[in-house]
Amino acid sequence: MRKKSKHPTLSEVAKRAGVGTTTVSRVINGVEHVEPATLARVEEAIKELGYLPNQAARVLKGHSARTIGFVIPSIADSFFSNCAEVLQSIARSHDYLVIVLTTQNDVNTERDAVNILTQHRVDGFVIAPADSESEALRSLLARLPVPIVALDRPVAGSAVPSVVANNFAGAQHATQHLIKHGYKRIVCLTGELNLYTIRERVRGYCDAVESAGLETVLETSIHDYESAERVIKKMFHGRNPPDAIFTLKNSTTMDTFEALQRQGISIPKTVALLGYDDFQLAGTVRPGITVVQQPIYELGHVAAQLLFQRLLSSTANGGAAAGLSPQQVQLKTRLIRRGSCGCSSARAGQF
Amino acid sequence: MRKKSKHPTLSEVAKRAGVGTTTVSRVINGVEHVEPATLARVEEAIKELGYLPNQAARVLKGHSARTIGFVIPSIADSFFSNCAEVLQSIARSHDYLVIVLTTQNDVNTERDAVNILTQHRVDGFVIAPADSESEALRSLLARLPVPIVALDRPVAGSAVPSVVANNFAGAQHATQHLIKHGYKRIVCLTGELNLYTIRERVRGYCDAVESAGLETVLETSIHDYESAERVIKKMFHGRNPPDAIFTLKNSTTMDTFEALQRQGISIPKTVALLGYDDFQLAGTVRPGITVVQQPIYELGHVAAQLLFQRLLSSTANGGAAAGLSPQQVQLKTRLIRRGSCGCSSARAGQF
DNA sequence: CTGAAAGCGCTAACAT
DNA sequence: ATGTTAGCGCTTTCAG
Numbered sequence: 214m215r216k217k218s219k220h221p222t223l224s225e226v227a228k229r230a231g232v233g234t235t236t237v238s239r240v241i242n243g244v245e246h247v248e249p250a251t252l253a254r255v256e257e258a259i260k261e262l263g264y265l266p267n268q269a270a271r272v273l274k275g276h277s278a279r280t281i282g283f284v285i286p287s288i289a290d291s292f293f294s295n296c297a298e299v300l301q302s303i304a305r306s307h308d309y310l311v312i313v314l315t316t317q318n319d320v321n322t323e324r325d326a327v328n329i330l331t332q333h334r335v336d337g338f339v340i341a342p343a344d345s346e347s348e349a350l351r352s353l354l355a356r357l358p359v360p361i362v363a364l365d366r367p368v369a370g371s372a373v374p375s376v377v378a379n380n381f382a383g384a385q386h387a388t389q390h391l392i393k394h395g396y397k398r399i400v401c402l403t404g405e406l407n408l409y410t411i412r413e414r415v416r417g418y419c420d421a422v423e424s425a426g427l428e429t430v431l432e433t434s435i436h437d438y439e440s441a442e443r444v445i446k447k448m449f450h451g452r453n454p455p456d457a458i459f460t461l462k463n464s465t466t467m468d469t470f471e472a473l474q475r476q477g478i479s480i481p482k483t484v485a486l487l488g489y490d491d492f493q494l495a496g497t498v499r500p501g502i503t504v505v506q507q508p509i510y511e512l513g514h515v516a517a518q519l520l521f522q523r524l525l526s527s528t529a530n531g532g533a534a535a536g537l538s539p540q541q542v543q544l545k546t547r548l549i550r551r552g553s554c555g556c557s558s559a560r561a562g563q564f
Numbered sequence: 565m566r567k568k569s570k571h572p573t574l575s576e577v578a579k580r581a582g583v584g585t586t587t588v589s590r591v592i593n594g595v596e597h598v599e600p601a602t603l604a605r606v607e608e609a610i611k612e613l614g615y616l617p618n619q620a621a622r623v624l625k626g627h628s629a630r631t632i633g634f635v636i637p638s639i640a641d642s643f644f645s646n647c648a649e650v651l652q653s654i655a656r657s658h659d660y661l662v663i664v665l666t667t668q669n670d671v672n673t674e675r676d677a678v679n680i681l682t683q684h685r686v687d688g689f690v691i692a693p694a695d696s697e698s699e700a701l702r703s704l705l706a707r708l709p710v711p712i713v714a715l716d717r718p719v720a721g722s723a724v725p726s727v728v729a730n731n732f733a734g735a736q737h738a739t740q741h742l743i744k745h746g747y748k749r750i751v752c753l754t755g756e757l758n759l760y761t762i763r764e765r766v767r768g769y770c771d772a773v774e775s776a777g778l779e780t781v782l783e784t785s786i787h788d789y790e791s792a793e794r795v796i797k798k799m800f801h802g803r804n805p806p807d808a809i810f811t812l813k814n815s816t817t818m819d820t821f822e823a824l825q826r827q828g829i830s831i832p833k834t835v836a837l838l839g840y841d842d843f844q845l846a847g848t849v850r851p852g853i854t855v856v857q858q859p860i861y862e863l864g865h866v867a868a869q870l871l872f873q874r875l876l877s878s879t880a881n882g883g884a885a886a887g888l889s890p891q892q893v894q895l896k897t898r899l900i901r902r903g904s905c906g907c908s909s910a911r912a913g914q915f
Numbered sequence: 916c917t918g919a920a921a922g923c924g925c926t927a928a929c930a931t
Numbered sequence: 932a933t934g935t936t937a938g939c940g941c942t943t944t945c946a947g
Contacts, residue, residue: 219709220685221938233918236772238942246916263707268684269623273923278620280663280684287651301639301666311682312631313664315652329661331633332619334571356614358570454946471848496844497822573924584934588924597932621924624939918947925938930935 221262232370241539242524272334280310282330282338285364286318291463292490292509293341296364299513300339302494307521309336318343318408319349338397340515342366345409360523364516367410367541370413370422374540376516381474382507383546387487390503390548392425394555396457396485402444403461414461425465430455436504441468442475443560449478457485457554463492470496470502470553486553508544515542519550581609589872603668607608616873619767623685630663630869633681633689633785636715637669641658642814643841643860644692647715650864651690652705658872669694669759671701690867692716696760711874715867717760718892725891727867729759734856734897735768738838739810741854741899743776745906747808747836753795753820754812766810781806792819800829801861808905813883814843816853816875821853837904861893866893 221291223241224414227234232251240255247255258264272278283290283303285293297313304311312335314326323343330338337360342350354361363375391399401418405411415431435441446452460466466488473480479490480486480500488495491506512545519542573896574592578585583602590598591606598606600601609615623629632655636644649663656660663686665677674694678701681689690713702722705712714726742750752769757761766782773780786792800803811817817839831837831851839846842857868892901907 235918257843265679265683265938267624269629271664272620273618273624275923287649289646291642295640298638298640298666301664308685310663311922312653312661314661315649328616333661334620404932418650467845467848474848494818494849497818497825498845498849545789589935599932618924625926652947
């Protein structure tokens with residue numbers, strides 16, 4: 214004895230209240246010209262049935278789904294989960310929903326994700342492209358009739374607005390900082406050279422090192438603790454060990470810190486350490502770790518703003534985007550000096 | 565000169581290919597009885613128009629939205645973002661989407677979230693209830709015609725299946741461990757006593773302390789670094805300072821560690837520290853922090869499995885849930901011994 | 916102030 | 932093998 218259709222429908226409500234469907238519809242969407250008595254009856258029927266309007270029907274009628282998508286490599290990554298939190302709260306303030314899809318930086322998964330969102334007729338989305346240079350992605354996005362904003366990584370050669378940190382300058386300044394400390398052999402530890410952000414950071418590192426007439430030492434095989442440890446062992450057992458290490462993302466920084474510590478290599482005495490991207494406890498471990506801090510909250514915030522500007526203005530004036538914010542936003546990073554680079558760690562401990 | 569409807573429709577594809585809508589529909593949903601030549605024409609039309617079926621229409625037709633909801637306090641919390649990652653990947657393997665909604669543990673926001681998901685006709689959802697005892701939530705969930713699974717916190721007195729860790733036993737064992745070390749004055753630091761998990765942990769702590777004939781010292785005003793520091797200062801400047809501290813969630817553990825370190829209070833010499841919930845670098849700071857580790861991955865995994873079992877079986881046999889896994893799953897926690905409790909930190913450093 | 920009816924894009928009988 | 936057609940639940944003219 215189960216109900217056929219699990220959810221009550223508007224016409225069921227109408228029948229129960231003894232009115233037409235139009236009246237119920239009016240009651241649901243902002244009351245206008247409904248007699249108090251009728252209104253009361255309808256509201257009671259709604260309550261009794263536990264009626265909730267079917268979004269699908271509304272959308273089919275041409276209404277917005279009030280939903281945006283968020284396409285990111287991983288949601289377990291604190292950078293992106295923090296962005297997601299910001300995006301979520303802004304979306305909610307506009308009464309929009311967020312659908313999160315993860316790509317693991319795989320271009321096929323990413324293409325599927327974008328298509329799925331399109332099938333769901335989201336009103337727009339924010340994406341951190343797996344491959345900034347992908348021609349396929351660019352043309353895929355170009356066809357879509359909804360606003361899109363790129364986050365953390367741009368879409369090269371495309372009109373898609375983007376909000377990214379200045380990875381080049383961040384890495385460049387960080388490296389210059391190490392150079393000012395007098396370090397002569399600064400190695401750069403990383404993996405995932407295919408990512409836009411990483412490439413930019415590498416560029417910044419190389420630029421600074423070369424400008425100082427030093428030698429670039431790039432190690433691109435770090436993917437986890439084991440690879441970090443192996444590389445570090447090799448470096449310090451070989452001739453010409455580094456006097457400073459620059460790591461390009463926070464898991465690499467942590468792995469490196471851990472490996473150095475376990476091998477009893479003193480920071481910053483034997484080797485200095487500077488990491489790209491801040492993380493919890495970076496100021497609490499001893500020594501505190503000097504890092505390039507990204508404006509995570511701001512990145513998420515600006516991306517959300519850009520998206521909703523377009524969303525709201527296209528609703529308002531039929532698609533003509535007038536007076537919108539700049540298309541390509543680049544945000545500054547900040548160098549947080551703690552003890553690991555050789556600076557006095559007097560101010561260590563800040564998050 | 566803008567297109568009216570932004571997305572191409574099935575009948576536009578049909579027109580362009582010179583066939584009926586049915587044929588196009590057949591091409592889209594698993595080809596059956598379509599002549600190769602026709603098929604080719606249709607496929608080309610689809611490609612040319614960049615056609616993607618409108619989910620809303622399908623759903624309205626009675627099809628599943630192939631979407632599940634995930635209702636959690638916050639997505640920036642690593643516990644929940646890790647769960648989200650697991651849920652996401654399992655959902656995707658079943659070709660389902662995940663909509664994430666956050667509640668900040670606010671019951672009204674939570675109610676809204678559930679209703680929004682219902683309006684979107686999700687096929688089911690996983691929820692970490694803000695208030696396990698809420699009668700309102702219980703009755704709200706009871707009315708819903710879709711499968712629901714509670715995660716991390718049960719829904720008291722309800723048929724909703726739940727997947728939670730054994731918070732009581734975890735805290736009890738942890739406290740007993742401190743007692744075995746010989747500590748006599750073990751204080752418990754926490755906030756958010758309204759949460760099910762915290763209350764269970766407090767119960768476990770109290771049980772162990774009282775069974776040992778010691779005094780319970782519960783400090784429930786810790787919300788951030790400042791409050792942690794204030795309380796610790798007071799404790800160590802007053803008479804009868806603690807010889808061990810048990811913190812009930814990881815941010816409290818980190819704040820406490822930091823405050824102790826800044827005040828030059830030695831761990832574990834002056835005071836031992838043991839925290840509930842593991843975190844990155846817990847094994848890397850000095851001393852490594854002994855923690856109760858929750859089976860995060862497994863929690864997410866089992867919750868997802870429970871949900872999809874119900875989802876898939878209700879699709880298969882009309883709602884009769886036959887041979888399903890147990891309704892109330894309770895998972896074991898693990899005590900990870902590092903240096904901060906007074907154990908030798910020989911095995912420290914594991915993540 | 917209220918109701919009847921058309922139609923959004925799609926699927927699924929039912930025809931052919 | 933393919934086309935015709937009737938709705939799914941809702942909003943929205945257009946009439947009363």
